Amino acid sequence: MSSQKKRTLKIDAFKHKVEADPKFFDKSWKKLEDAIREIYNHNASGLSFEELYRTAYNLVLHKHGPKLYEKLTENLKGHLKEMCRSIEDAQGSLFLEELQRRWADHNKALQMIRDILMYMDRTFITSSKKTPVFDLGLELWRDFVVHAPKIYGRLVDTLLELIHRERMGEVINRGLMRSTTKMLLDLGSSVYQDDFEKHFLEVSASFYSGESQQFIECCDCGEYLKKSERRLAEELERVSQYMDAKTADKITSVVDKEMLSKHMQRLIHMENSGLVNMFVDDKHEDLSRMYNLFKRVPDGHSTIRSVMASHVKESGKALVSDPEKIKDPIEFVQRLLNEKDKYDEIISVSFSNDKTFQNALNSSFENFINLNNRSPEFISLFVDDKLRKGVKGANEEDVETVLDKVMMLFRYLQEKDVFEKYYKQHLAKRLLSGKTTSDEAERSMLVKLKTECGYQFTSKLEGMFNDLKTSHDTVQSFYANLSGDTDGPTVSVQILTTGSWPTQPCTPCKLPPEIVDISEKFRAFYLGTHNGRRLTWQTNMGNADIKATFGGRRHELNVSTYQMCVLMLFNSADGLTYGDIEQATAIPHADLKRCLQSLACVKGKNVLRKEPMSKDISDNDTFYYNDKFTSKLVKVKIGTVVAQKETEPEKLETRQRVEEDRKPQIEAAIVRIMKSRRVLDHNSIITEVTKQLQSRFLPNPVVIKKRIESLIEREFLERDKVDRKMYRYLA
Amino acid sequence: MLGKGEAAGQAHLHKDDDGGEQPSGVVKLISAEGFEFVVDKKAAMVSNTLRNMLTSPGGFSETREGEVRFPEISTPILEKICQYFYWSLHYSSGKETSEFQIEPEITLELMMAANYLDT
Known part of the structure; x- marks a missing residue:
């Protein structure tokens, strides 16, 4: 820049003027020294800035920069030592105040000195890479005041003592604390960290380790968490009031560690008030507190989650295996729903709808619902009950919500085909006895099942609805045909397509002659219009x-x-x-x-x-x-004493039928897979089949193996001649 | 003389802590021969030295009395400096640039003063 050129020119000009005076430096320095003294004495008003500035300017200009710098450093040291003494002498609580007052003085003086010596800052210091005047002043303050042997320890102790007193509930002078920590920060963040923060964190750790020990001995879990929460808030507030914002994370992690991490297991498993008790007693507030606090702790949430999952499994298992409780299927399912509602609420209210918790809950439910192999039957019975009686105080929305909830349970079922079987039976009974209260609710249930499991699942159920409708028309046209001859009993016939309806092997009973008469007329009429059909009377359902x-x-x-x-x-x-x-x-x-x-x-x-x-x-x-x-x-x-639950042999029979129905499904799946893959090993087939069928049921590998054998027998597949584990598809 | 314009720009950055204070009123600048120039504080603060002088917290005599003596700056130079202050003020607002005329015979002295005033 042009300044280079400027300087060479100027220096020449000035040298001639003043170099003559050998005492030039001493005189000039004396002037500055006096001025600095006055500044420290708050007596600067008589000084001329211009004069001082010019003095310093000339000194630097005449290459006295190094000497001036040296003198200044010495001079500042002198002033600081003096200040140091007066701070050391301050007694008790006055100590911090004196320190603060002196700090403020020093700061102000330093600014003025910097301004006077600005020319030195601008030229000499930048070119010789020394510390600028202001920073020099701070460094000296740090070394000669803050780190002075009689001040250093006392300062830290005083600060920590005050913080301790505040923790114990005393009111302290926060302004003073703030300005003191600010001073340390001004001296550089490393000064703040080494001289204060480090000690602060150590002392806090031991304080909270002691306090948490004391709390955990005498408080229950909820109480303890409340106290921890309060302590955390206090620490954060303290930091925001008079510490560096960066300390916030450090101190909270100390509290987290001392108060939460170390006692987490004990808290969660605390007798009579731990996590399980909170679940049992629906303590939403405590639960959400625990959730929020343990979020801060490594493994906190996973611990809560696993405790929840195992608790749900435990209680669910007790529920589904208690012989008393499974006596009434409706009650049983209602219990399941209540249980689900309860935990759903806990998760939404206390666990902020955490997805991972929902998943844990779902898998726990799935786990225990399938422990009882009658669950599909019971759920179907529950739906049956609701659709028969109508839901109490039923408007459509209520019915919908109940059905939706049931669908949730349905999703947990592994043996959906069993459910289908029962649902079909129950639906048939309902339709034939005309006991459905709301056609709409029936339809909506059907739609739900359809969306859940696909068309295949519900096609037969829909067929049942259609049969009923066509039957109604047929009967009407029958009577229209029969007109005139209306004596005697009337019959209403429902024509059911075999296959759509659950087949119940039925030996027809002997009907009274009057009925036989009219039935035969109907048979003649029906077969007259529909060629090639067979009509059998199902007297057990009318x-x-x-x-x-x-x-x-x-x-x-x-x-x-x-x-x-x-x-x-x-x-x-x-x-x-x-x-x-x-x-x-x-x-x-x-x-x-x-x-x-x-x-x-x-x-x-x-x-x-x-x-x-x-x-x-x-x-x-x-x-x-x-x-x-x-x-x-x-x-x-006059109701028949309804067979609510299946009796033991009936149950076995249904089970057998379900197993029987699964066979072709498994075979179909195997053939589908093999057709596309041509060659596949045994284990892969099993995985694939399981994957394809799991929306309906969980096939047993042994059964799959049997099906494969049967397919080999029927020459759909063959074993590979070299590798016996491989199967080959035969077109 | 664009070099000076740049210096003024640096000066602005240099002392940013007091920059928030809006300078108001006038200040009297007195030359070696005793001539007085009354300029706006705003203009005077183009010089970093003057800025520090007028804003330093200690309450130096200049701040109190609102006048600054320059025993080493002659009247013509100080006059030129004052002109520069206003020119620079105008220029730094960025609307237009015009040449700042300097007579060759005072260049050296003016440069020395500029160094002194950190302008």
Whole structure:
């Protein structure tokens, strides 16, 4: 730059003027020295800036820069030593105040000195790479005041003592604390860190380690967490008030470590108040506190999560395996739903909807629901119950929410095909007995299943709905055809496509002659319009309305087809033995018993009288027409004692049927896979098949193996001649 | 003389802690021969030395009395300097640039003063 040129010119000019005076430096320095003294004495108003500046300017100009710098350093040292003494002398709490006052003085003086000596800063110091005047002043302050032997330790101790007192609840002078830490920061962040922060963190660690020990002995978990939370907030506030913001993370990590990490296991597993108890007692507030605090701790959340998962599994397992609790399937499913609701709420309220927690919850549910292999049946029963009765206070939305919740449980099921089987049965019963309350709810359930499992899953169920509709039309046209001949009983027939409906092997009972007559007419009509079909009567599923008089009172009884058959017998006889009835109606043993039980043993609906009186039907009982039957209602509905749950043999049978149904599915899957892969080894087939079928059920590898063998037998596949583990697809 | 313009720009950066204070009023600059120049403080602060002088926290006599004596600067030079202050002020607002005329015979002295005033 042009300054180079400038200087050479100028220096020449000035040299001639003043170099003559040999005492030039001493004189000039004396002037500056006096001025600095005045500045430290707060007495600068009499000084002329211009004069001082010019003095310093000339000194530097005449190459006295190094000497001036040296003198200045010495001079500042002198002033600082003086200050140091007065700070050392300050007693007790005045110590910090004196330190602060002196610091402020020094700072101000330093600014003025810097301004006067600006020319030196600008030229000499930049070219000789020395510390600028102001920074020099700070360094000297650090070395001669803060690090002075009688001040250094005392300063740190005083600060820490004050912080300790504040932790114990005393009010301290925060302004003074702030300015002191600010001073340390001004001296450089390393000064702050080494002289204060380091000690502060150490002392805090030992303080909190002691305090947490004390808390954990006498507080329960919730209480302890509350205290920790408060301490954390306090520390953060303290930092924001009078420390460097960078300290915040350090001190909180100290608190985290001392108060949380070290005691985490003990807190979570604390007896009577630990995590499990919080779950049991729905302590949302405590839970969210724990969630938030342990977020700060390594492994905190994973620990909470695993405790939650194992607790859910435990309690779920107790629920599904308690023989008392699985007596009532509706209650059972309701319990599951409640349990799910409870944890959903905990996760949404306390765990801020954490995805990982939701996943843990889901897998726990999946785990224990599938422990009980009757879960699919029970869930179907639950839906059945809801759709039969309608949900209490049911508006459509409520029904929807209940169904949605059920679908959630459904998703956990591994054996979805079992559910399908039961659902089909229950739906059939519901549809045939006309007991569905809301067609819409039925449809919506169907749609849900469809979206969940695909068309295949629900096609048969939809077929059932269609059958009912066409049946209705058929019956109407039948009666339209039959017009005129309306005497005698009317029948309503539902034509069910075999295959869509659950097949129940049924030996048709002997219908009363009146019914046989009209049924045969219908058969003729139906087969007349539809060629080549076969019609079989499923008498076990129908129902009937009959009119009866009891001692002059007329009642209309709504009964099942079986019950009707039984009651019709009493048109011609007053008393019949069990054997008589069985012979006359040919109703299967178990069904007949149930049917008689509901006719004779239910209070208020006992249209028959049984001898001897007892709760159960035995083969030797005799039944009489009960002319003393009364009821407030004209229409009396006599329900069959419903087989809610399946009995043990039925269950086995269903299971067997399910297993049977799985075979072709597994085979189909194997063939599909092999067709595309041509050659594959055993284990890969098993994985692939499992993957393809898991939306419906979890196939057992042994079963898959059997299917593969069967396919080999039927020459769909063959074993590789070299590697016996490989299978080859035969086109 | 663009070199001076640059120096003024540096000066601005150099002392940024007091830059927030809006200078107001006027200051009297007195030459070696006793001539007084009254200039806006704003203009005077183009010189870093003057800026420090007028804003230093200690309360030097210059700050109190609002006048600065320059026993080593002659009247014509100080006059030229004052002109420069205003020129620079105008120039630094960035609207236009015009040549700042300097007579060759005072160049040396003016440069020395500029160094002194850190302008």
